[in-house]
Every structure is written in structure tokens, then in C-alpha cells.
Amino acid sequence: MKVLITGGCGFIGSHVVERFYKEGHKIYIIDNLSTGNLENIKVKHKFYNFNIADKKCEEIFRANKFDIVIHLSAQVDIKTSLEHPYLDTKSNLLGLTNMLDLSSKYGVNKFIFASSAAVYGNTEKVPVTEETLSNPIAPYGMSKSVGEFYCKKWKEIYGLNTLVFRFSNVYGPRQGVSGEAGVISIFLKKAIRGENLVIFGNGKQTRDFIYVEDLVDGIYKASMCDKCSGVMNLSTNTEVSLNQLVDVLSKITKINKVIYKERKKGDILRSRLDNTKIKSELNWNTKYCFEDGIKNTYNWYLENSEKDKISKPEKNFRFKLVNLYKEHSSYIENIILFLIMLHVNLKLSFFNENILHDPIDYNLIYIGIMGLLYGRKHGIYATVYSLIIYITVFLNSGGDLIVFLYEPKHLIHVSMYLLVGVIAGYSIDKKNLEIYSHKLNISSLTQKYDFLKQIYNETRIVKEELESQIIDSEDSFGKIYNIVKKLDSLEKESVYNSSIGVIEEIMKTTKVSVYSINRSEKYLRLKAKSNVTEFDIPVSMKIKDYIEFSEVIDKQKIFINRKLDENIPMMIAPIVDNDTNKVIGVIIIHEVSFENLTLYYENLFKTLVNLISGALLKAYKYEQSINDKRYVKDTSILKTKEFNEVIEKIREKKDKFRMNSILIRVLDKENNYVKIDKMISKGIREEDYLGVGKDGYIYILLINTNCLDINIIIDRFKKKGILAKIISGECDNTAVEECAFTEKEYKI
Structure with missing residues (x-):
């Protein structure tokens, strides 16, 4: 099957990707890499690097026809949700509605939404079941609760098969340090670095920690179950306090020191999610005990922290100097040129006392160069530096500052400096702005082209696969x-x-x-x-x-x-x-x-x-x-054996397609088949049948005849001197007489 995983490069998403790939499914990932990392994915997949709220997502759905969508992409940091609730809502709801809309529009069979234990809030009674009312205390939990409501309504309105998982605190390899669920990764990293562990509160607050592999197993089993929908807790149904977590860590590695600080406002005291529903409906259970999960996670962090140390580049003084110059090159060059111009002007003033009245003002050239090279900002800087040079040379030539302020010729010089600096800077800024705008347009068009090219290539591959199935596949034929x-x-x-x-x-x-x-x-x-x-x-x-x-x-x-x-x-x-x-x-x-x-x-x-x-x-x-073998000679009346076969076929049609048929016996003991055939055959339709029963009577099998018209047909026969009676059928209040046709054999 084709499986789309949003946020597939993240902590949980990368593990989900690996599991579905191992099970033989085709993997597609949408991730903007704001928190995810492409290095987490080591298996074959199709990757799209943009936001899940992007309109481009529709092209992906249209081209690939996904069977399952697993929506893991979200802003998960509770601290961020408290400080920036708008960003949290925008990230967690707009993307979800886009995925729901596209999933229903393009016929996705299963949509799985990753919710959180945060929707329950601070509950007094544990364990909490799926029926417990939501009472989130942070915007993160609120957005998840609203997301669940969206999933519910999308199923009711659009018929999309949605399943919501309320995750307890997930931990395992590749986990970051942000969000409430990152307490284990935070403690592990601090322990490996030899830093103190900080607990806010007395450490007795509990969490329901679930190892990521157990969580992924639940997601996979649910995706393969067509009947599973609604809301499910995905947890261990076990409470572990932060003090117990420290005890487990101390058995694995050395803990430097544990520092207890004041409890954070709104911190949840107890968390334990009842998992009875998922156990009974999916036959799912955890495979990793808490201690084994912590050991696996610790080993991963230890290995990767050593890699980080080895891979860090050695930053020497020269390297820092080069970087510093790259970041501030325009400022450095401006100052250097200013110092050069100051030196030149002072030297020239030594040989020429009237240098300030020289028709060639080198400061104007300096201002023009800086303005044209770096824009208005550095043109203004160069203007200020040139004024400093001008005043310095004036004072050095024996001038007085008071005189400088009152002489008009100096004001003209200052005005010329400002004019050149502003004009040169403005012109280059305008040009740079146009160039930047063109670059943005080119970049946007290039991105669109690359995206459409990617979609085209994928569509072409799918087309070739389908053609191969139609043309070459023996299974299809x-x-x-x-x-x-x-x-x-x-x-x-x-x-x-x-x-x-x-x-x-x-x-x-x-x-x-x-x-x-x-x-x-x-x-x-x-x-x-x-x-x-x-x-x-x-x-x-x-x-x-x-x-x-x-x-x-x-x-x-x-x-x-x-x-x-x-x-x-x-x-x-x-x-x-x-x-x-x-x-x-x-x-x-x-x-x-x-x-x-x-x-x-x-x-x-x-x-x-x-x-x-x-x-x-x-x-x-x-x-x-074979008419002569099937029909009575010179008639359209079927012989007994052939008539029995026809009745059996009609009975099958009645059972299979619910098409009514009625059997009538002709009450004529003369058994003059030729005479009866001539009298009856013109009064029935060509799809109806005449046949000889075992008792020698002629029977009429009327196909798809309206029961309201049956009396009309019998009266029509009666006018021609033929008596007939219903033997079997589905007309109400019809007496079924005993005859050679037994009910077992011929009831239509």
C-alpha cells in the first residue's frame, strides 16, 4: 500500500517510516524539517520538503492516490504553545484540515491522527479512559482536542475513516529535548555530559512513559484494521515518577547531582492512560519494559554524542578571522578606505595648504565608490567619514571650528558629500532591489518547476507501472x-x-x-x-x-x-x-x-x-x-428435462438478483401441444418459457412479471379457452396446488 506520513523525518515519524517500509509498503513523507532531520531516514522513500498546509500538497495526493495517511506533523513544545499560542494553533490545525480535506477528496482508506494525553489536562482520577472529558490546560492540548473534533466530523460528514491516537509520554532514540515528553532525553543528555539533573517539584509527579517501538506497533496494527476508528489511548497504563526515572538512570550511568526547584505552574501531577480498548480491539501489548527502553535510548544517545564530538571541526584563529571578515566585509572595507583617504588627505595638505579648494575632491570619489558598491547605508557612512576627513584637514591647516560653521563654502562641500552619498546609495539600492526581486521570482519559478517535475516523474513512473501490469503482467491477464x-x-x-x-x-x-x-x-x-x-x-x-x-x-x-x-x-x-x-x-x-x-x-x-x-x-x-432435441416437435414448448434446467437457472437468478418469476400450469388434459402452443405463444413474451412437466401438463414460466398483471394474463388465456392456475411464485394470497413439480425442485 501507499502510505503518507506527515512529519516523517521527526522522532516518532522516522520510526513509523521504518516499520511500514519493513512491512513492504511504499513510503511518502511530507516534512518541512523545522524539527525533523532527513538523516533519520535510512530506507527508500519519496520526500516532499514543505509545510502540510501548503496548496502543493494536493498535487501529491492527486499523483499518488494514498491508501493510508498517518498525520504526525505538529508543533509539540508545550512551552512554545504557551508563549506563542497563535503559531501553535496555525501549525496544528491548518495543516490537519488540509490533510483531512485532501484525504477525503482523493479516497484515502484510513486517516490516523496523533493526539496527546495533554487533552485530558490535570485529572484527579487515574487511569483516564477514552470517555474522560477533555480539559486541556495549555494551547497545545487545546489544539489537539480541536483536531480530534475535526477528525470526528470529517468521518460523519465526508465518510473518511479516521482514527485518533492519544499518545502518552513517548521516549526512545532520536528524541529531541523540547516538549514535556522530552524529559527522558533531557536527563540522558545531561547525564552523559556529567551535568546536574533538574527536577521542578518534589519528583513525585508521574508520567505514563511508552517506548517508541511499542507505540509504532500500535499505529501499524491499527492501520491494517478497517473497523478501528474513533479515539484510542496508546499507552502502557503504568505510572512512573521522575524520582523513579532518576533511579533507573543511576543504574545505567553515573548521575552527578539532582537539583529540586519550584514546581512549574500548571504542571500535571499524575498521568496514566487506560489502554484496555486498544488491547481488546487490536490484540496489542507492549514488548519493552521501562528499564529496557531506557537502556536502548541511553545507548543510542551515548553513541551519537561520541559521533558529535568527533565530527566537530577544529576552529582555529584563522578560521574565526575568515568568518568574521565574511560577515562584516562591507564595514571593514569602508573603514579601511576611510583610513587610507584620511592619510592621503593629510599628506596632501602638508604639501598644499589650499587642498580644500582643489577642484578634484577625492572624498567625493570615495563616497561614490562606497555608495555604488554597498548601497545607501554605506554611502551615508562614507559621507560621515568624508566630513571627518574634511574637518580634520581644515583644522590641521590652521582653520577654526567656529569659522567652519559660518563660512558658506564649507556648507556647499557638506551638501555635495550628502548629495553624492544619497544619490549613489539610492541608485544602487534600487538596482539591488530589482535584482533581488528578480531572483525571488526566479527562485519561486524554479521551485515550482522542480516540484512539478518531481510530480511529473512520479506520475510517469506510476503510469509505466500500470502499463506494465496491463501489458506484461501475467497476473493481470x-x-x-x-x-x-x-x-x-x-x-x-x-x-x-x-x-x-x-x-x-x-x-x-x-x-x-x-x-x-x-x-x-x-x-x-x-x-x-x-x-x-x-x-x-x-x-x-x-x-x-x-x-x-x-x-x-x-x-x-x-x-x-x-x-x-x-x-x-x-x-x-x-x-x-x-x-x-x-x-x-x-x-x-x-x-x-x-x-x-x-x-x-x-x-x-x-x-x-x-x-x-x-x-x-x-x-x-x-x-x-438443437431445437429439435430441446423442443416438442413443431412447437416452442421445451421438453421436460430442458424445462427443468431452465427453471433451475431462473431460480438461481431469483436468489442472486432478486428477480421475481411465476410458474403457471395449463389445465388442459388433452395435451395437444401443437394446439396449445399456437394459442399461448403469441400471448406471452419471447423471454418467457413453455415447457412440459413430469405429469404431462404444459407449464408457463413468466419472467419478471408484475404480480398485478398476472390475473390479466390468466383472463387472456381463459378467453382463448385455456384454463390456467398459478403453481408457485411470490404473489401474495396465491394458493399453491400440489402437482408433479415438487416445491423443493421448482419453487421460484
């Missing part, structure tokens, strides 16, 4: 062959019966019917239909009253209800006799799911119609070739 082989019969009633099941199975639909055309070519008579509730269709239809049927019969082409008119069938196909080039019946598909409205589906229907037509024509020709 074998499956279709086994289904179509059901049509391999020389009895036309058997072919009619089998055609319904064949179309239902191959075309993935539940509402199919087959009609034959009567001799006058004016009516359609129902021969077989799907056995589903609320599928009542007429047993007889006048062709000219239905434009669609008339066009199908006249043009001998398949009709497709492209306008999706709910009052007419979705597909109608003619059954054509190639020898006479006449339509002898029609095959109708009344309902089709929207995703099957494709050219492939239409072509598949054409192929099936041809197969069914061929099977029916073969059965008709066979019956015609």
Missing part, C-alpha cells in the same frame, strides 16, 4: 481471464446471469443491468440486474420513450453520460448480432465513480460488451442448432 471465463456457457440464461458479476468485478461498480429487445423491437425486457438494495428498475421499457436507448440501438454505439445527468444511466452499450447486424439487447452501467470516467474505462467497457455479445450469440446459436 490471469485475473481478467478467470473473471471472463464465467461467460463460457452454452445456456443463454447462464450467460445473462454471469455477465452481471463480470461487469461488476472488472468495472468496479455495483449497479448493472442487462435488457433484451423483444421480437417487435419496441420493448426492452429485463434479463438480469445487480443484487443491491435500493436498485429498483423497470422490468419492461418502451424504447421510443427513451432517447438514449433509441440512439444506442439505431447507431449501435456506446452512450456515455458525459453531462452526469443523474436521471439517466452512466453507460449504455448495444449487444449486436454480427450475422444480422441487429441489436438484440443492451448492457447498462447505472453508476460510475468519478475517477473512473476515463478513456481507459470506456475502452474496457467496450471490450467487455464484445465478450458478452459473443458469449450470448454463441448460446443463441447453440440453442437454435
Whole structure:
């Protein structure tokens, strides 16, 4: 199956990915890597690096048709939810609703939502069951509680099979140090580093710690259970205090010191989740005791902390200096150039006392260079530095600061510096802004292109796989062959019966019917239909009253209800006799799911119609070739054996398709078969049967006859001098007489 895991690069998600991959499923991951790490994933998968609330997610759903969605992506830090509730709500609810919407829209079979014990809040009574009212004390728990409500309503409104897991405190390898559930990882890392452990409170507060592998096992089993839905606690149903946690850690590694601080406001005192429901419904149980789970987690942290130490680069002075220059190069270059210009101006003033009145002002060049290179900000800096140079040279030449402020020529110099600095800086800033804007557009288009290219490649791979299944796969051919082989019969009633099941199975639909055309070519008579509730269709239809049927019969082409008119069938196909080039019946598909409205589906229907037509024509020709063996000479009356076989086929049709039939006995002891045949055959339809019973009487088998019309038929026979009586059927208040046809053999 195709499994999408949101947040699949995170702590829990990476373990879920590994389990589903080991079980042989195709893995797809959506993760923005805000807390996840691609290095956690070591198995084959498809990865999409963006937010779960992104509109691009729809392209992923459309291209892949997921069977299961496991929604683990969330903001899980309770501290963050308290400090930034808006961000917590945005992260945990917008993404969820997007995933729910796309899952229902694209036919996901199972949606699993990761909730939390935080929805219960501070409960007085433990263990808490799924029926305990939610009373979260932090925005994180509130968002999870609202998320559960969304899942519930999506099931009620859209029919999406949703399951909510309320996780207790999960721990294990790859866990970070943020959030309440990270207390074990925090303690382990501090213990490995030789740091003090800090407990807020007296350490008697308890948590229901569950090892990540046990949690993943519960998720996997639930995903394979179609009936599992609603809300379930996923926990160990065991309380472990923080003091007990320290005791277990002290048996594994040396604990430096435990420091007790004031209890945090709103901290939950006791937490224990009842897991009776998941145990009974999934036959699930924990495999790891707390001590073994802690040992496994400690070993992982120990191994990875050693890797971190080895992999840290050795930062020497030169390395720091290079980094410092890269970060502040523009400021450093501006100051260096300022010092150079100051030195040059002071040197020149030594040889030329009137340098300030020189027509070439090198400070203007300096200001222009800095403004054009680094923009308005550094142009202003260069202007200030140039003023410092100008004033310094002026004072060094014997000038007075008071005089400087009152002489207009100095004001002109200052104005020129400011003007050059602002203009040069503004022009380059504008240019840089345009370049940056173009880069953003290019980057955005590149991302869109890369994304669409990725979706295209995935779609192409799926297309090639499907083509391979259709063209090369022996299993696919074998499956279709086994289904179509059901049509391999020389009895036309058997072919009619089998055609319904064949179309239902191959075309993935539940509402199919087959009609034959009567001799006058004016009516359609129902021969077989799907056995589903609320599928009542007429047993007889006048062709000219239905434009669609008339066009199908006249043009001998398949009709497709492209306008999706709910009052007419979705597909109608003619059954054509190639020898006479006449339509002898029609095959109708009344309902089709929207995703099957494709050219492939239409072509598949054409192929099936041809197969069914061929099977029916073969059965008709066979019956015609043995008419003298099946029928009483010079009549259309079936002999006893053949009539018994027909009745058995009709009985099967009644049981399978709920199609009513009635058996009538002709009360004529003369047994003049030729005479009776001439009198009766014109008064019944061609799909009805005449036959000789074991007692020598002639019987009439009326197919799909309305019980309200049966008296009319009997009166019609009576006017012709033929007495008849109902022997069996489903008409109310009908007396069933004893005759040679026993109830066991012939009750229709």
C-alpha cells in the first residue's frame, strides 16, 4: 500500500517510516524539517520538503492516490504553545484540515491522527479512559482536542475513516529535548555530559512513559484494521515518577547531582492512560519494559554524542578571522578606505595648504565608490567619514571650528558629500532591489518547476507501472481471464446471469443491468440486474420513450453520460448480432465513480460488451442448432428435462438478483401441444418459457412479471379457452396446488 506520513523525518515519524517500509509498503513523507532531520531516514522513500498546509500538497495526493495517511506533523513544545499560542494553533490545525480535506477528496482508506494525553489536562482520577472529558490546560492540548473534533466530523460528514491516537509520554532514540515528553532525553543528555539533573517539584509527579517501538506497533496494527476508528489511548497504563526515572538512570550511568526547584505552574501531577480498548480491539501489548527502553535510548544517545564530538571541526584563529571578515566585509572595507583617504588627505595638505579648494575632491570619489558598491547605508557612512576627513584637514591647516560653521563654502562641500552619498546609495539600492526581486521570482519559478517535475516523474513512473501490469503482467491477464471465463456457457440464461458479476468485478461498480429487445423491437425486457438494495428498475421499457436507448440501438454505439445527468444511466452499450447486424439487447452501467470516467474505462467497457455479445450469440446459436432435441416437435414448448434446467437457472437468478418469476400450469388434459402452443405463444413474451412437466401438463414460466398483471394474463388465456392456475411464485394470497413439480425442485 501507499502510505503518507506527515512529519516523517521527526522522532516518532522516522520510526513509523521504518516499520511500514519493513512491512513492504511504499513510503511518502511530507516534512518541512523545522524539527525533523532527513538523516533519520535510512530506507527508500519519496520526500516532499514543505509545510502540510501548503496548496502543493494536493498535487501529491492527486499523483499518488494514498491508501493510508498517518498525520504526525505538529508543533509539540508545550512551552512554545504557551508563549506563542497563535503559531501553535496555525501549525496544528491548518495543516490537519488540509490533510483531512485532501484525504477525503482523493479516497484515502484510513486517516490516523496523533493526539496527546495533554487533552485530558490535570485529572484527579487515574487511569483516564477514552470517555474522560477533555480539559486541556495549555494551547497545545487545546489544539489537539480541536483536531480530534475535526477528525470526528470529517468521518460523519465526508465518510473518511479516521482514527485518533492519544499518545502518552513517548521516549526512545532520536528524541529531541523540547516538549514535556522530552524529559527522558533531557536527563540522558545531561547525564552523559556529567551535568546536574533538574527536577521542578518534589519528583513525585508521574508520567505514563511508552517506548517508541511499542507505540509504532500500535499505529501499524491499527492501520491494517478497517473497523478501528474513533479515539484510542496508546499507552502502557503504568505510572512512573521522575524520582523513579532518576533511579533507573543511576543504574545505567553515573548521575552527578539532582537539583529540586519550584514546581512549574500548571504542571500535571499524575498521568496514566487506560489502554484496555486498544488491547481488546487490536490484540496489542507492549514488548519493552521501562528499564529496557531506557537502556536502548541511553545507548543510542551515548553513541551519537561520541559521533558529535568527533565530527566537530577544529576552529582555529584563522578560521574565526575568515568568518568574521565574511560577515562584516562591507564595514571593514569602508573603514579601511576611510583610513587610507584620511592619510592621503593629510599628506596632501602638508604639501598644499589650499587642498580644500582643489577642484578634484577625492572624498567625493570615495563616497561614490562606497555608495555604488554597498548601497545607501554605506554611502551615508562614507559621507560621515568624508566630513571627518574634511574637518580634520581644515583644522590641521590652521582653520577654526567656529569659522567652519559660518563660512558658506564649507556648507556647499557638506551638501555635495550628502548629495553624492544619497544619490549613489539610492541608485544602487534600487538596482539591488530589482535584482533581488528578480531572483525571488526566479527562485519561486524554479521551485515550482522542480516540484512539478518531481510530480511529473512520479506520475510517469506510476503510469509505466500500470502499463506494465496491463501489458506484461501475467497476473493481470490471469485475473481478467478467470473473471471472463464465467461467460463460457452454452445456456443463454447462464450467460445473462454471469455477465452481471463480470461487469461488476472488472468495472468496479455495483449497479448493472442487462435488457433484451423483444421480437417487435419496441420493448426492452429485463434479463438480469445487480443484487443491491435500493436498485429498483423497470422490468419492461418502451424504447421510443427513451432517447438514449433509441440512439444506442439505431447507431449501435456506446452512450456515455458525459453531462452526469443523474436521471439517466452512466453507460449504455448495444449487444449486436454480427450475422444480422441487429441489436438484440443492451448492457447498462447505472453508476460510475468519478475517477473512473476515463478513456481507459470506456475502452474496457467496450471490450467487455464484445465478450458478452459473443458469449450470448454463441448460446443463441447453440440453442437454435438443437431445437429439435430441446423442443416438442413443431412447437416452442421445451421438453421436460430442458424445462427443468431452465427453471433451475431462473431460480438461481431469483436468489442472486432478486428477480421475481411465476410458474403457471395449463389445465388442459388433452395435451395437444401443437394446439396449445399456437394459442399461448403469441400471448406471452419471447423471454418467457413453455415447457412440459413430469405429469404431462404444459407449464408457463413468466419472467419478471408484475404480480398485478398476472390475473390479466390468466383472463387472456381463459378467453382463448385455456384454463390456467398459478403453481408457485411470490404473489401474495396465491394458493399453491400440489402437482408433479415438487416445491423443493421448482419453487421460484
